[in-house]
Amino acid sequence: MVGVSSARDRISLRGIRVTAHHGVFDFEREQGQEFVIDVEARLDLAPAASGDELAATVHYGELAQEVADAVRNDPVDLIETVAERIAAVVLAHEAVEETTVTVHKPQAPIAVPFDDVAVTIVRGRA
Template sequence: MNPLDEIAITGIRAFGRHGVFAHERAEGQEFVVDAALYLDGAVVQRAAVTDDVTDTVHYGEVAVRIAEIIGGDPVNLIETLAERIATAVLEGWPVHMVRITVHKPQAPIPVPFDDVTVSVTRVRIEGAL
């Protein structure tokens, strides 16, 4: 296999109703997602030569799908949300590995804090998707 190249999308923002508490589900809040997509370097090289978006992973489409998942069916844990996003990216695009970080900056924590994140890294297992 060729080396893996990375396409990163950071700061994808969308409104969701995820959380353990009823008020989180009722009021909702903004979630932020960072996605790092790792694909075969030959794909990136081919796209660089052809200068054609159809020869690579269209990061705009990926970002839209991530925002749809954030705004979709609520879950209790951002771990579950991260897993859903990682699975969707692996199933939807020719990436070998994905790292998804979900930020929940308005998490209900009773002390001052800047952010809460959960990151998952998932690798495509050929034949499993």
């Protein structure tokens, strides 16, 4: 068996697109807009790989749906709050040791031309 540090193992989901109604302004809450989510879950993938067992890892299809549901529900003012919510969803998977979550708000109401605005947080087990 190859010796590997579990801190380097990760499952990444990039570009999850969800229409939701977050924002400080009334028109953001009323009209909604697209949010783009990137999630990285760090966990030891050796048990899943050695036994070829889905049960020994995090099902990325289910995780993607859980993330989308967390973004879609319960509008809040800040994308920082959305990011925290997503991190909690990822860390609810017992195998996950740490997560990095980026919430992009490409249609943010900013008065100057821009490509993207995003917040990124890193959270782990206490």
